[in-house]
Amino acid sequence: MADDAAETDDAAPEGEASDQPMMFGVPCTDERGQVVIYPSREEYPDVLALAAADGFELCVDLCAVDALTNRSRVVPPGVEPERFEVVVNLLDMRGRRRLRIRTQVPADDPQVPSAVNLYPGTEAPEREAADLFGISFIDHPDPSRILMPPDWVGHPLRKDYAIGAIPVQFKAVEGR
Secondary structure: OOOOOOOOEOOOOOOOOOOOOEEOOEEEEEEOOEEEEOOOOOOHHHHHHHHHHOOOOEEEEEEEEEOOOOOOOOOOOOOOOOOEEEEEEEEEOOOOEEEEEEEEEOOOOOEEEOOOOOOHHHHHHHHHHHHHHOOEEEOOOOOOOOOOOOOOOOOOOOOOOOOOOOOOOOOOOOOO
16 A cells, blocks of 8 residues: 555454455555545445545546446455446545545446535536436436536447447549
């Protein structure tokens, strides 16, 4: 783990031995010197609250990922990879720490709780993720589309979204 990372929890669930590093009670890893934690959808709001209380006062980014075609994605043991992920990057400006949160979201129920009440800056990024990936954010104050027209069918950043095409006609080049 990065030296400036928050201390990890060493306690494993009762009756289980685990050498998996934990932070805020969920599995964590180190990816290129940055702490990454993997809460479930149910743990996500509590983990956000714990992170905010621990000094992570700024949400730098929130985005969605469609891993439909990515079979090589790595998650820690005990975390079940799903088709979608919501990725949140937090910053502790006083402690000079970064934290990435990767929450798995199943394709058959693509929804997670909204982070807007703790991190107001996530209002627009959550709407973008909903609009482009079809992930709903529970209790979001304005779930309307933000990038696509309101009557648009589908979510264009999904890997299985049909690719549109405009036929291009080339002029015959004489003298070649």
